Amino acid sequence: RYCYVNGRFLPHRDGAVHIEDRGYQFADGVYEVVTIANGTMVDEDPHLDRLERSLKELRMRMPMARGAMKLKVRELVRRNGLKDGLVYMQVTRGVAPRNHAFPSDKVPPAIVMTTKKMDFAKMKKFTDGVTVVSAPDIRWGRCDIKTVSLLPNCLAKQAATEAGAYEAWLVDEKGNVTEGSSSNAWIITKDGVLVTKPATNEILNGITRQTILDLAKQDGVPFEEREFTLEEAYEAKEAFVSSATSFVTPVVKIDDHVIGNGHPGSLCEKLLGTYQDYAAGRRSR
Numbered sequence: 001r002y003c004y005v006n007g008r009f010l011p012h013r014d015g016a017v018h019i020e021d022r023g024y025q026f027a028d029g030v031y032e033v034v035t036i037a038n039g040t041m042v043d044e045d046p047h048l049d050r051l052e053r054s055l056k057e058l059r060m061r062m063p064m065a066r067g068a069m070k071l072k073v074r075e076l077v078r079r080n081g082l083k084d085g086l087v088y089m090q091v092t093r094g095v096a097p098r099n100h101a102f103p104s105d106k107v108p109p110a111i112v113m114t115t116k117k118m119d120f121a122k123m124k125k126f127t128d129g130v131t132v133v134s135a136p137d138i139r140w141g142r143c144d145i146k147t148v149s150l151l152p153n154c155l156a157k158q159a160a161t162e163a164g165a166y167e168a169w170l171v172d173e174k175g176n177v178t179e180g181s182s183s184n185a186w187i188i189t190k191d192g193v194l195v196t197k198p199a200t201n202e203i204l205n206g207i208t209r210q211t212i213l214d215l216a217k218q219d220g221v222p223f224e225e226r227e228f229t230l231e232e233a234y235e236a237k238e239a240f241v242s243s244a245t246s247f248v249t250p251v252v253k254i255d256d257h258v259i260g261n262g263h264p265g266s267l268c269e270k271l272l273g274t275y276q277d278y279a280a281g282r283r284s285r
């Protein structure tokens with residue numbers, strides 16, 4: 001298995017970055033996780049658009065032109081014989097003697113890419129659903145930037161893991177659910193309306209989230225982008241999480257509250273099927 005590090009394809013075990021990389025010292029970097037289905041990137045341009053945006057918001061530049069970036073990803077996928085899985089891409093502000101202020105513009109950004117094999121066809125979480133626990137959202141004010149600064153997310157996911165749950169739903173001071181530690185949060189009301197928080201600075205606007213909204217619009221599934229409280233989620237008819245790794249993963253329990261009959265609901269199953277068709281290239285958005 002290969003990785004890509006600053007211009008070179010290397011055996012994965014030899015992939016390393018410098019101790020003065022600003023990603024290592026300050027979490028001064030951004031990343032993307034892209035689904036690979038049948039050997040191709042799902043939502044390739046939307047992911048690269050978001051990468052560019054994250055970099056721009058932090059006054060960093062793309063490590064190479066978009067076309068070159070796509071070729072590197074494809075080459076890594078080919079070398080690794082990856083059919084279904086993920087590509088992880090990370091860009092940091094580069095290597096410079098430790099100093100909080102940015103280094104000179106001459107310091108090139110550092111880039112790393114790795115892949116992971118996944119079997120999206122046979123995922124137990126899709127058929128059985130998952131459980132979620134709530135946790136306070138203690139993150140910063142720019143959750144719309146996909147930074148590698150993920151310590152609060154790690155703490156929340158660890159709390160979920162220790163509680164035997166798949167994901168933590170983060171709750172703000174008003175009692176609203178913002179998103180999951182590494183996914184977007186959705187509920188389905190008794191009337192069959194999809195609800196997810198509007199894409200503000202308080203959440204990462206998931207590419208999967210955007211695709212699901214587009215597909216729902218195409219299929220005439222009613223949806224609302226609005227705030228919802230944890231209390232409303234407890235009473236929801238169905239619930240799910242979305243991300244490049246989770247697709248549409250049904251949620252069957254939130255804290256001590258069973259959702260629906262404790263099994264994935266029919267609209268979740270339908271949305272998952274729709275999304276799987278989309279990921280496999282059987283339909284477009």
Ligand code: PLP
Binds near residue numbers: 180203204207208242
């Ligand atoms: N929200 C957070 C905090 C995330 O980390 C992620 C993905 O890692 C998402 C949402 C979902 O984003 P996407 O659908 O682009 O994978």
